[in-house]
Amino acid sequence: WLGLIICTGLTVVVAGLDLGGFSILTVLLIASFKCSMVLYIFMHLKYESNLIRLIFIIAVIALAIFIGLTFTDISFRQV
Incomplete structure (x- = not known):
């Protein structure tokens, strides 16, 4: 629980900072880390077989x- 609370606080702090285009990327990375924590700890992914873990890793890489x-598409658009 404490890790999720810390990550949520970090998300709020980063959202308040002016990092330009990196603020969205940073918030998405923190959200992905929080999602991984929930899956691994609270949904007991650590007790699953290696096949399920591999499927999870492939899904995270695809995401x-x-x-x-x-982000590449957005950064190369002409406004």
């Missing part, structure tokens, strides 16, 4: 690729 491609 990271999609988010990265989205």
Whole structure:
């Protein structure tokens, strides 16, 4: 619980900072870490088989690729 509370506080602090385009990326990384903590600890992913862990890792990598491609698209748009 304490880790989730600390990450939530960190999210609020980062959202208040002026980091430009990196603020969204930082908040998304913190949210991904919080999601991983919930899955691993509270949903007992640490007790599952290696196949389930592999599927989880592949899903996280795919999500990271999609988010990265989205940021690439946004950064190269002409306004």
